[in-house]
Amino acid sequence: MSLSAVGKTPTEIWASILSLLLRTPLLPRDDVTIAESLAVFSNGCDADRLYRDLCRISVSLRLVCSSWDRLVQRIHPTVVIANLNTNYVEELPAHVLPALSMEGKSRPELLKAQRLAIWTPFECSCGQECRSGLPSHTADPLRRMKKPTGLLNPFDPAQDLSRLEVFIFGSYGGLKSPVPLLDRAPNLRVLSWAVEWRDAYFEPPIHHRVHNNLTHLKISLRWDHIYSLKSPIPFHNLRFLHLSISDRISGEEYVATLRKPNDLGLENWAEFPILQRLHLSLCVDELQQRKDDLVAFLTAVGTNLSSLIYNVSYDRSIWFEPEFWDLFPSLVEFGLYDHLILTRWELSPPPKTMKPLNLIYQFSDYAHPSVDETPDNTVLDQFISLCKRWRTEKMTILQPWRDAEIMMAEPIDDRSEYEIGTHVEFYERLVALGVVISDRDGVSIREPAGQRFLEALKEYEPKRLAEEQRRRESWEYLMAECGDEEGDENGEDEDELVRIFMGD
Structure with missing residues (x-):
């Protein structure tokens, strides 16, 4: 191509080309595998490495010419990592904002954010000293001190967050409801509730209208949460679901969770008309008694599934019988999370x-x-x-x-x-x-x-x-x-x- 042709190429074409080069797993895409889908929920060191890779590519492109410099600055994906706990401001890594707001208004960085992740001390599990966590010589004394949470109404930004597509929230602590933030994020597509809901914290967030727009969701529930719903939650645009269900109770309390007072169970607690990729994790003490629920759920969502990762704490052979493969006519990817297919309970091949x-x-x-x-x-x-x-x-x-x-x-x-x-x-x-x-x-x-x-x-x-x-x-x-x-x-x-x- 001649230099004159290059100069005549519309800016929109160059923006599209550079957007492809700046594509990152930290933001949602539809044409991806389940492994790439999981990467959108990365936090700690994983997310940090991905963002630094993105920044290196961005710098290289900006050095080509002044036009590319201006374009890259305009279209570069903006990732914000913020602290919510005032006790750890002095120990924050340099790339973490000390708070979401400043003098009662949203920080300028937050208004540009396409991805917002909440930095949680002590949670990095990479096993090494890193940028995303606190150094061990700092973290250990802070753990022993057991300070109060020190949270200051973090979910009340003054302006709308119209650019926000991804919200990764790792821990609740003493937080107030996130509904004010969800109200201000009309274009949110990825949401991670990475820890189990507290009973008092389950509603009204789970009924928030933002869930109808999501394409990716990571959520941890208990069976009694599911049975407490008064109506199914619509996830009409959801393509990837990372669902964890726990059942760490016993005796009469466990028996109570087997009841369905509102006729809502795992198979119909939510609507997933176009779900394509599923990561299902179960910590269930009485898996045999949950078998009908599991089969009903997989029957409801299995037709369109192209990818399935299944993580269960007990014998998979209880529920994964040969005829269950018939539930997944479109399946092309399969995994057992932390096992290879060879286990002490061998699964029947497809x-x-x-x-x-x-x-x-x-x-x-x-x-x-x-x-x-x-x-x-x-x-x-x-x-x-x-x-x-x-x-x-x-x-x-x-x-x-x-x-x-x-x-x-x-x-x-x-x-x-x-x-x-x-x-x-x-x-x-x-x-x-x-x-x-x-x-x-x-x-x-x-x-x-x-x-x-x-x-x-x-x-x-x-x-x-x-x-x-x-x-x-x-x-x-x-x-x-x-x-x-x-x-x-x-x-x-x-x-x-x-x-x-x-x-x-």
Whole structure:
């Protein structure tokens, strides 16, 4: 293209091109995988790295010419991270606003925000000193002091937040209702209620009209919250749902949660006419008694689902029977959150009438053997065999290769013996099988970032194997000290000891 042609290109065309280059998982998009959908809810270090990547690209584009500089400044996605607790102002990272308001008015940065995340002290779980959390030498004394919350009506900004698309809220503490903020965010598309609702905090926010406009929602509920609703909540535009349901009660209180006084249950507490991607997490004590609820819910939403990640704290075989695959005729992605498909309760593979599923997993995922492990039939052998039965063609990790590489600098996980994803052979044998392995961003393991990950894994694996051997020898010594006779008499205690020792 000639220079004259470049000069004649309309500004709107350049804005569209630069917008593609500045595209980030921190803002919602519809044409994405479930791994990319989860990235929109990133917080702490994950979100911080994504935003710094965006800023680096932005700076590079601005240096090209003055026209691009002006355009990039105009269209650059604006991310704001704000503190709500006045006790931690002096300890704030430099990139965190001390408050949402200033002298009774919204801060100028907030008015431009497309993404607003609330900074919560002590919650970063990256295991390292970082920009997003408090340094350990600062955080530890603050934890011990147990200061009061010190919150000052944070959800009462003076002006409308018309540009706000994403609101990531990590903790309630002593906060007042967020309804005033929701009233001022008419274009909100992504909402994360990342912690479980308190009873007094459930209504009226859950009935706020903003939910009808959302495309992405992350929410944690209890069964009694669902049964307390007087009418279904409309989510007419929701495409991705990250739903966690807990049931940590027992006795008469648990029995009460099995009742449906208003005929609303999991299958009809909300309306999801175009839901495409679902991350369902259940912490349920009596899963068998909830089976009908689960089946009814999956029947209601399963027809349009293209992606499903299921996380359950008990035996999946109770509910995931072979005929359940029929509920998901459009499914192309499937995962079990913190397990690979090889578990001690092996799931039936999808029928051959379905297309092979792209399996979603986390780096360091572990897999219990479905049969006894022997030198000639290792956990990895069993997994490869299962991949053949599942006709596996693609696998995607939920992290970028770079993040998985960073994880290997952290201490060895207590469950590393089961984590076949930390074996170089795991990736080599899958590639030899013809399986395409990619990270969250679609980067193949054969590309430079994937190869750097494998090189780091080759250095990490011997350290992990040495730690496994140390733990195995310690375990054998402990069992020898206990004695066979005592172990036979206390089988249940021994089983509990195994679980504690192995971190399972």
